[in-house]
Amino acid sequence: MVNPRHIFDDELKNLRADLLRMGTLAREAVDKSIKALINRDMNLADEVIIGDDVIDKMDLDIEMKCMELIARQQPMARDLRTIGTILKTITDLERIADHAVDIAKIAKILADQPPLKPYIDIPRMCELSLSMLDDALKSFVNEDVDLAKKMCERDDLVDALYNQVFRELLTYMMEDPKAVVRALYLIFVARFLERVADHATNVGERVVYMVTGVLKELNV
Amino acid sequence: MGNNLKIKISVKNLSIYYGSFLALKDITLDIPEKSITAVIGPSGCGKSTFLRALNRMNELLPDVKTVGEVLLDGQNIYSPDVDLVALRRKVGMVFQKPNPFPKSIFENVAFGLRIQGIKDREKIEEIVELSLRRAALWDEVKNKLNRSALELSGGQQQRLCIARVLAVQPEVILMDEPASALDPIATLRIEDLMRELREEFTIVIVTHNMQQAARVSDFTAFFLTDENRTGMLIEYGNTSEIFTMPKDPRTEGYITGRYG
Numbered sequence: 396m397v398n399p400r401h402i403f404d405d406e407l408k409n410l411r412a413d414l415l416r417m418g419t420l421a422r423e424a425v426d427k428s429i430k431a432l433i434n435r436d437m438n439l440a441d442e443v444i445i446g447d448d449v450i451d452k453m454d455l456d457i458e459m460k461c462m463e464l465i466a467r468q469q470p471m472a473r474d475l476r477t478i479g480t481i482l483k484t485i486t487d488l489e490r491i492a493d494h495a496v497d498i499a500k501i502a503k504i505l506a507d508q509p510p511l512k513p514y515i516d517i518p519r520m521c522e523l524s525l526s527m528l529d530d531a532l533k534s535f536v537n538e539d540v541d542l543a544k545k546m547c548e549r550d551d552l553v554d555a556l557y558n559q560v561f562r563e564l565l566t567y568m569m570e571d572p573k574a575v576v577r578a579l580y581l582i583f584v585a586r587f588l589e590r591v592a593d594h595a596t597n598v599g600e601r602v603v604y605m606v607t608g609v610l611k612e613l614n615v
Numbered sequence: 616m617g618n619n620l621k622i623k624i625s626v627k628n629l630s631i632y633y634g635s636f637l638a639l640k641d642i643t644l645d646i647p648e649k650s651i652t653a654v655i656g657p658s659g660c661g662k663s664t665f666l667r668a669l670n671r672m673n674e675l676l677p678d679v680k681t682v683g684e685v686l687l688d689g690q691n692i693y694s695p696d697v698d699l700v701a702l703r704r705k706v707g708m709v710f711q712k713p714n715p716f717p718k719s720i721f722e723n724v725a726f727g728l729r730i731q732g733i734k735d736r737e738k739i740e741e742i743v744e745l746s747l748r749r750a751a752l753w754d755e756v757k758n759k760l761n762r763s764a765l766e767l768s769g770g771q772q773q774r775l776c777i778a779r780v781l782a783v784q785p786e787v788i789l790m791d792e793p794a795s796a797l798d799p800i801a802t803l804r805i806e807d808l809m810r811e812l813r814e815e816f817t818i819v820i821v822t823h824n825m826q827q828a829a830r831v832s833d834f835t836a837f838f839l840t841d842e843n844r845t846g847m848l849i850e851y852g853n854t855s856e857i858f859t860m861p862k863d864p865r866t867e868g869y870i871t872g873r874y875g
Contacts, residue, residue, distance in 0.1 A: 400872045471827055471870040484686050608860025 403468045411536070414481050414488075417453040418532040419554065421488045422525055424450065425494035425591055429521040432502035432584065433514050440506070443499035454496040473605070476574040482606040484535070487594040491528065495588040498611055501580045511567060511577045516560045520588040523553050525594035534602045542600035547613035553592035557577045620647035623787060623817040624669060625807050629683035631664055631673060638664050639846045640685070644836060651818045651834035653854065655825055657699055657869065660838040660847020662821045666789050669819060670706035671699060687787070702729075702819060707780035711792040713772035715764035715779075720756050723764045727783035742782055750778035770801025776806065781812075788812065789819040794827065806831045825870055828857045837866045839874075 398404060407510035424443050458467050461482050464470060470478055527546050534543035562586075564578040604610040624646040633638040637798045639661040646652045647653065650726040653661040669685060671692060682868055684691045694700055695764055704727070707784045715723050724743040743760075747753040752774040756767070764775055773793060777872060790809075796857045809818055822828050828835055835857040861867045868874035 398873060403872070470823070471872075472861050472867045472872050605818060606848070 403464070403474070405472070406460075406464055406468075407470075410457065410464070410478075410481055413453065413457050413460070415532060415536060416448060417420075417457065417485060417488050418528070418535075420446070420450050420453070421495070422528050424492050424531075425525060425528075425553070425558055425588075427520065428495040428498035429518065429584075429588075431499055432447075432505065433518065435472040435502075437503055437506055440499040440502040445493050447492055449495045450489060453534060454485050454489040456480060462529045464541050473608075476548065476608060480535075480601040483520040484598050485615060486598045491594050492593050494590055497587050498584050499607060501584055505577060505580055508577055511574055511581065517581065517584060519590070520553060520556045520560070520585060523556065524588045524595065526555070527592050531595040531598035531602070534599060535605075538602070538606050540603050540606050543602040544613060547552045547596045547599045550592050550614040553589055555565040557585050557589040569588070618854040620650065620813065622646065623648035623685040623688065623691075624819075625684075626669075627684040627686065629665075629668060629681070629685060631661070631668060631682070632680040633676075634678045636781065637843070637845045639668075640841075642712065642847060644850045644851050645815060646819060647773075648817045649813060649815065650815050650833040651820060651831055652834040652836065653828035655823075655828050655838045655869075656838035656846070656849075657840070657874070658823075659844065659846075660840050662838050663791055664846065665838065666708075666791055666819060666821045667790055669787070669855050670703050670708060671697075672703075674699075704783045705785055706789060707783065707785035708789040708791070709780060709793045711772070712796050713769055713776050715767070715775050717763065717765060719761045720764050720767070720775060720836045721760040724778050726779060734800060743778075744756065745776040746782040747775075749781050750774045750810070751804065751811070752778055753875065768801070770804060771798050772842050773797060773801070773805060777805075777808065777812075785816065787817045790818065792822055793820065795823060803829070825858075829854060837863075837869060839865055839869070840866050 401570050424446060427439050428443045430436065431443065432546060461478050463580070530542055530546035533539065533544065561582055564582050567574045568578045600613050602611065622645045626644050626646070629639065629642040630637065642665060654665060664673060668681060669812075670690075671681075672683060681693060685693060687702075688699075714724060717728070719745055723747050724769045725739050728739050728742060744753060744757075749757060752771060755771060756775075764772065768770060773796075773818055775866065777788075777793075794805045796809050797805065806827065809820070812818060813833075820828070820832065832854045834852065835854045837849055837857065838846050839849045840846050850861060850863045852862075857866065858870060861870060865874065
């Protein structure tokens, strides 16, 4: 027998694919912005800044599609939770992409200034935050509650790294007033990466809600 | 669910047979007072049979056997000493198709009062007006109370039928698909009226329209048939929970439109 909801199911499937595409673009933007920072690559930084328009447009498009599905298909139960999850998650992904733009702008500022110190902890933070985002998206696609929960636990590691970077850069600033501007920008970068991990945690919380119906903070 | 609510109707192990066919099997649920409880489920799942069991309307059909108890304020309505007329006055019913009598608007609402033997003209007028007001129909009909009820629109006729039930001062109102023959606006007026009536009455509604159950009810019971076409209660709970996170996969399948 034909599934009586096949039209709705197809649209929901497309919506989930759209969300995944948007997440992949946001992830790439963060990755590129940190590469632009480390390699002093102005072109790559510009690519991130210009590319944000695409992600902003996806945010609006997906939101409109969600609203249309709610209005026209009256989703219930898990379908409703899935659409609610998508609506919330696109905001997190859009913010992540915005932070990539913030980092890209700093990369452009720092590109023609002498390096303060070799980049060690910031690439590690980036790697960790992006691994969280990867798992958040994977848990959404596979509806994997365990993966989402485990991913959220790693937010503590990112927070710890952020505090470490903050303290270290503080010492640079105290030693040399000429280092203040550069150190401050790097603290911003670390802060943006820490926010990326927070947004990934939000996505994980929504995945748990989507699958189980239980809505709660997973890392407070 | 509804921990602090007083229970108006308590259904205990209710089974109903049509001849040898088991139509409804072992239903147990509590209906809180001054609330709206919706019964949903696919055609033939026994939801109307269940509704009719709440004021012993099934007995009007031949060869029906009812097993179990239905307690109204703690009294079993199936005990032999129950006065059926008094029971059906207390537990009124509104049907799928508006069924006004071919009489005037006034006489439709006064009908139950006259049967009760009330003769006082002023009192009857007073109750008719109050009932029509409560049914949100008064303003539309106050200048034509002596016109035939059959001249009213479908939505007005259904509100008239509700006024007719209200006139005999019921405690529980049973509604069997009360809006399925009405257009969307008339449907919303009935739903709006139900929300108002819920302040004073206990309402049980059977509906095919899931969105209606989601919009209007406080509690939802989901019925389904087994392989022998016997109706069963699958899940019962707060409407907000049933429609956002149902516990039983069969409920999930039905309300998301994938059952069957």
